[in-house]
Amino acid sequence: MALTKQNFTLKYDTNIPRQVGLAGSSAIVSATLKCLMKFYNLTDNDLPKPIRANFVLDVESDELFITAGLQDRVVQVYEGLIYMDFSKELMDKHGYGSYIPIDMSSVPPFWLAYLGDPSDSGRIHSTVRQRWLNGDTDVIEAMKSFAELTDRAREALESRDWSKLAELMNQNFELRRKVYTDECLGPGNLKMVQIARTFSSAVKLPGSGGAVMGLCLDSDKLVAMKNAFQEAGCVFCHVVPYDPCSAFGQ
Secondary structure, eight states: OOOOOOOOOOOOOOOSOTTSSSOHHHHHHHHHHHHHHHHTTOOTTTSOHHHHHHHHHHIIIIISOOOOOSHHHHHHHHOSOEEEEOOHHHHHHHSSOEEEEOOOSSOOOEEEEEESSOOOGGGGGHHHHHHHHTTOHHHHHHHHHHHHHHHHHHHHHHHTOHHHHHHHHHHHHHHHHHHHHHHHHHHHHHHHHHHHHHTTOEEEOSSSSSEEEEEOOOHHHHHHHHHHHHHTTEEEEEOOOOOTTSTTTO
16 A cells, blocks of 8 residues: 655544553554544545454554454444454455444443453453463353354344343353453452442443443432442443434534
């Protein structure tokens, strides 16, 4: 790809909390690439979105030595709510998965909480990734189960069955807990999950650790749960999804 010879200065700032598994590092790389594409007048035809997500991951793994996967980079490139299929057939054939936007005209009241004193989220990847590379059958089967949960969650989102979605979120966490073990998840993550479950809220880890995301269908319990998280030293947020198809996103 031929680029014009132009100088530039790059500065960045971020409001994404550090080390709580919320894709802060990839967000900086993705935003930088987006700026460079605009600076050099590059379009999706020059660097298609699936390739762009792969490129961001390569920068993180090869240049920054960060353990990561494609999910965060895909949603940063495509924006919005994205269904992702990383089946071996697709990855072997194209080098990337199938990424399908999901209608965001109606989404349930998700919430997010994260630790006020986080640790290095990269640690939670370490042993499971190696077990996967070693062909550990328990990890391989677990990943297949995660994919099945994703398919069922997509159906629940599209049919707006929030009770089913909440059930699937809880199943996701229990499967993750089984694979990673409590020792790996750490007391901070487990404490946040326990707080959420005290108020009958669905809860799961949205990233590599340090934050939890949930779905509470009882508005009164949601208020009480927010107070409980804050009393425990956590930061609590109501999730306001960004829809790239909305008037503000165009």
